[in-house]
Amino acid sequence: MSILVLNGPNLNLLGTREPHIYGAQTLADVEQRLAAEAQALGVGLQCFQSNHEGALIDRVHAARLDGTRGIVINPGGLTHTSVSLRDALSGVALPVVEVHISNIHRREEFRHHSFISGIAEGVIAGLGTEGYSAALRYLVRTLGPAPTA
Numbered sequence: 001m002s003i004l005v006l007n008g009p010n011l012n013l014l015g016t017r018e019p020h021i022y023g024a025q026t027l028a029d030v031e032q033r034l035a036a037e038a039q040a041l042g043v044g045l046q047c048f049q050s051n052h053e054g055a056l057i058d059r060v061h062a063a064r065l066d067g068t069r070g071i072v073i074n075p076g077g078l079t080h081t082s083v084s085l086r087d088a089l090s091g092v093a094l095p096v097v098e099v100h101i102s103n104i105h106r107r108e109e110f111r112h113h114s115f116i117s118g119i120a121e122g123v124i125a126g127l128g129t130e131g132y133s134a135a136l137r138y139l140v141r142t143l144g145p146a147p148t149a
Contacts, residue, residue: 002044003139004068005034005132006059008076008085009051014101014129021102023128030129037133041140053078057088064092070139072132074099079114086115095143097135100125 007027010017015026031047038045046068048059056078063071071094078085079100089096096119103126104111117123122138124131 001042001069001140001143001145002046002067003038003136004059004063004071005031005045005047005136006056006071006073006075007047007049008056008074008078009053010076011074012049012051023101025129030132033129034132034136037136041137043140045136053082053085057085060085060088060092063094068094069143070095070097072097072099072135072139073116074101074132075114075116079104079116080110081115083115086119089116090119095139096120097138098123099131099135101128101131102126 012027014022014030015024027049034047035045050056050059060071071089073089073096075082075085075098079098096116098114098116098120104114105125114123124134127134
């Protein structure tokens with residue numbers, strides 16, 4: 001089984017961008033921790049980050065055919081603006097867990113709406129980067145073993 005972790009715009013700045021909101025861990029730190037957790041769980045992990053909506057959509061489309069069984073996504077600012085990313089996620093029919101490092105409901109009003117939440121299996125917000133780990137464990141537990149032919 002393989003899980004895809006997608007990170008949207010500006011998440012490459014983790015560790016330096018507003019550390020009082022997003023913490024001091026870098027995206028590389030988060031990805032290394034998740035890789036170790038995935039290995040311990042006996043699953044594959046792929047990580048992808050882009051500041052470009054189209055690149056994220058292309059990666060979602062590729063997941064349909066590359067053995068990905070579930071997607072953990074932190075869409076960043078695209079959470080609140082991208083119908084296209086929502087449509088891509090919906091179109092590949094893979095289970096999705098939406099993750100936000102900060103509690104988007106305690107922040108500016110425009111951050112309260114998510115285009116992704118309506119198609120996600122679950123939403124984790126405000127647990128810092130631990131939300132990624134919770135999402136990974138959830139997907140592994142609920143997906144179970146890969147189907148056999």
